[in-house]
Amino acid sequence: MDRLPAKHRRRTAPRILAAAAVLATASCSTVTGGTAAGTSALETASTAASPVTAEISQFRDNYSKQIIEIQLTNTTGAALTVLSAELTSPLFIAGITWPARTGGIELPPGQTKSLPVPLPAADCSRPPTTGATAVPATVSLRLAAPTGTAATGTAAAGAATTATAADPYGVLTRNSQEMCVARAAAAVAAIRLEPELEVTADAQTAVVRLLITPRAAAGAADPGTLTIDRIEGTTLIAEDPAIPWPHSVSISAGGDSQEIRLSIRPARCDPHAVAEDKVGTLLPLRVTVAGREGLLKIDAGATLRGRIYDFVTTACGRQ
Known part of the structure; x- marks a missing residue:
């Protein structure tokens, strides 16, 4: 194989040394799992996939009360505390807000808990929605490490994250339709x-x-x-x-x-x-x-x- 001329070798050496320095710096700033040292899982919640999944349900004894459930599942390997939760749907005129208790509610890893939320007034200016029409809903959460665990940075203050709220039983559509029918009938x-x-x-x-x-x-x-x-x-x-x-x-x-x-x-x-x-x-x-x-x-x-x-x-x- 032909050797590089001497002047080419002199120009290439500094570039190799610079590249090696960059790689060394990058390797010192990473930890297992690809998260920067000193950054908690909660701090990356707003930019990574949500650590919580959400689904909408309703208990039968709340049918007449217009109270539904936001069911949250912790998909991580550590406990999380939900400090606040608000569901957003175009079927209602305002956000659907969970009246959080003091200190929030703890979600153990891999477990699901239900948050009861009262529905606001339905947006009856929208055309009626058929049962087959999927209406998107999103839940916005503020999370923190549970009481008794170390939390720094945004984890201490509460990290914001959002998740799509699945509604497999059409709870939001059914309730909004019934509320609009009741309003029109009452007139x-x-x-x-x-x-x-x-x-x-x-x-x-x-x-x-x-x-x-x-x-x-x-x-x-x-x-x-x-x-x-x-x-x-x-x-x-x-x-x-x-x-x-x-x-x-x-x-x-x-x-x-x-x-x-x-x-x-x-x-x-x-x-x-x-x-x-x-x-x-x-x-x-x-x-x-x-x-x-x-x-x-x-x-x-x-x-x-x-x-x-x-x-x-x-x-x-x-x-």
């Missing part, structure tokens, strides 16, 4: 269940009364017509087949009040029907109003709820 009429329950002599069926009071007509601001397409049963009560429930009930603002008598029977008589009930006294009305179709859930209220529980217990006990 047409007030709908409630009377607290009295009329139980038949054989205690096998009973009658609940749905009272509909239309709003006064508001001149040019006509809220339109509300149609109760059908009334659905619940996990606790069902339609008495001998006296079918009405359907296609039309209601207009300024119209006459209506009382709909619904003959009910127990939907189930297993031992846990009443003991584990969460939504059995939320009467679902399938309605059409203001260009929207959806469920309008009418809460029985505490008095009627207790009477329905007693009715179901007695009726099932006599079968």
Whole structure:
């Protein structure tokens, strides 16, 4: 092989020495895992993949309260403390904020915890969203090392990170749709269940009364017509087949009040029907109003709820 001329060797040597110095400097500033010395995992959270994954859920006993759960999973090998959390979705007019407790909540490594959050008002100016339409949601978190562990830099103050919030059950879409349907329906009429329950002599069926009071007509601001397409049963009560429930009930603002008598029977008589009930006294009305179709859930209220529980217990006990 030909050797380099002497003048070329003299020019190349300084370049090799400079490159070696750069490599030596780089090797002294790195540690195992590629993180700069003195930098915690929390400090890189804002630039690296989020150390926490998020999913949206809702417990059945919170269906009528518009409270959902942000379920956070710690994907790291060390405990983290969540100091604050806010979910952002275009379906709602404001951020969905977790009312953090003092000191936050600790996420052990590899574990999931649920943060209950109340929903703000839905953005009903948006066109109705179909169940098949994916609506993006993002959760913003502030994390810190848990109490009793060393934390420096941004870890002590709380590192910010964001994660896409999966919504596999369409919780956000369902709640926003129901809130917008309820708002549009309330502009047409007030709908409630009377607290009295009329139980038949054989205690096998009973009658609940749905009272509909239309709003006064508001001149040019006509809220339109509300149609109760059908009334659905619940996990606790069902339609008495001998006296079918009405359907296609039309209601207009300024119209006459209506009382709909619904003959009910127990939907189930297993031992846990009443003991584990969460939504059995939320009467679902399938309605059409203001260009929207959806469920309008009418809460029985505490008095009627207790009477329905007693009715179901007695009726099932006599079968």
